[in-house]
Amino acid sequence: MENVFVVRPFSTTSIGWWYAERDQLDLSPPYQRKSGVWTQKDKAYLVDSIINGYDMPKFYIADFSYASGDLNTSGRPYAVIDGRQRFEAIFDFLDGRVPLNSDIRYLADNSIRLGGMTARDLEREHGRILKRIESFNLSVMSVITNQADRINDLFVRLNKSKPLTGAEVRSAMSGEIPTYIRTIAAHDFFARYVGFSNQRKQHENVAAKLLLIEHRGGFVETKKTNLDRFVAEALLTESEFSYTASTVQENLDQMSRVFGQGNALLRSSGMLPVYYWIVRNHIGVPQLGTLLKDFERFRADHVTHPAVVAFNAVSRSTNDELSYRVRYSVLSQFVEAGGVLDASDFVMPV
Template sequence: MENIFVVRPFSTTSIGWWYAERDQIDLSPSYQRKSGVWAPKDKAYLIDSIINGYDVPKFYIADFSYASSDLNTAGRSYAVIDGRQRFEAIFDFLDGRITLNSDMKYLADKSVRLAGMTVRDMEKEHPRIIRRIESFNLSVMSVITNQADRINDLFVRLNKSKPLTGAEVRSAMAGEVPRFIREIASHDFFVTAVGFTNQRKQHENVAAKLLIIEHRGSFVETKKTNLDRFVSEAILTESDFSRSAHRVIQTLDLMYKTFGHANLLLKSSGMLPVYYWLSREFGERSDFVYYLKLFEVFRNDHKSHPAVIAFNSVSRSTNDEFSYHVRHYVLREFILGGGQIDPISFSIV
């Protein structure tokens, strides 16, 4: 099939129509943010806008209803390119999962009190307004294409003025590296062991750090600009990322066993690349995680120890190459020393 990329208005459709078709909508293709970015009050504010007749921004969907496509990995008729949070807000309200905000006012008739109501309340007391919501027409653009890079590029362009995280932008880039990053981020280690959320693709952000460190064979700076460059330049300049990604997944398999579920050492992402590299060295030792936990006690009890001072100092800049090397060196010496570091002989070399 020749390359296709067509953007055109979807046939006029109402909220009620899309609600009925919600099982045919893939709300979480690879380039999308994770759900939960909008708070309930933000979702309720969108419903407020719809009830009061305000305009709602355009939705963009990949339309697979016209023909089969390799891009349709979820096997559904539509995939959201832009508008996921708005669709979720609408569906959550009609499913009865959110209430209208306490300061909500019905501008068409100020004597009508809708504040704090759920869809069930409104069906009993104001069914006419519910029908108005269901008949509200959404402006939807249909994107017909068989080119993944064009969908990803459209997502980035539509969100150019929005505060996308680096991980969200990298996920939408072309090439094999974003795919490997997503595969790493879906590992059970991220799903059950770490304590930080994935609402803004934080798991993918850490996965990108692990992949670049593994691929370079050493610690490197992992700030946004370096990660972005790694993903974009990889398309043209490098290859064999599958081998690096495989090694990352192998190490995560080991970490999943050694760290277990919801380990407090993993409540934030800053130390994870250091723990990853140490796992490559010591992960087979039965006492490995014990010494990592013991160091946190040692760090708290020996604040004036030169190793602790060095560790705490560089921990303020977790993405710097020097910070990685120092933290790794201190923890490595602590493990090799059986839970001790000689303050006299200790030095950063």
């Protein structure tokens, strides 16, 4: 028999179909890594994504249903090349071994509480949601081959690439928010003024934070989970984001004038949301850019000053709401005091 290597889409199949046929699927072929890589929380998070309609990467299956051979060590018609952890997560949930995470939110109806529920609980209390899981269609690629080295090579290639960053995932999501994020990230401020790389869409990551903060009207946590939920929930609301996006861009115009090119303060992204809010609320302050530079010198020269102590204490957790509020408060007081902030005048942020 001549060498064969064909990769083509498997006929569309739902989770319910794969679950019913799970005894026909070899999850442990020789090239697979061991199971147990995912925690219970990881598995439940995947089910959360399915319930809320998120897409997931393709599965790759060695398809021996056309012609079996030496590669088919288990005698089953299918063997997993890529997607074992996801299959195991789905099967474990439907078998009742994995409950949903306590912080799950059902985006289609926030009044429904699903935290801690198993598949049996869903069947009893929310049958429609369980049906939604079972009818979810997986994107599966069928690999037909009699060459072990080609399967091994495919497995290595699929698992060697870097995982997507949060910004890359959000960029691929639907709705208007990803478009606004990309537009903001293309602003001249990011192209010419900031000093950090955009190799993996770091500019879009900061743009998403600015858009979220502007939309909320104040500081909130800007970790990946919160940014992803912002993009997802925007699809379910009738909020108008064009005004918010244009406000962000107008403030970036102001930031370009305040900081200028080559400013060392813009070498990293952690302070960008704080600077954004400072410029937004203090644009009328004379020599604002100079005062922001002066604060860095003040930090270096007055390490025991209560303002500096408070600022430094929260600076490691740059995406936390408290960190934003404390850093903004300290910097605001310094700016409003004209760069001369006595310890007795400093008001500790709460």
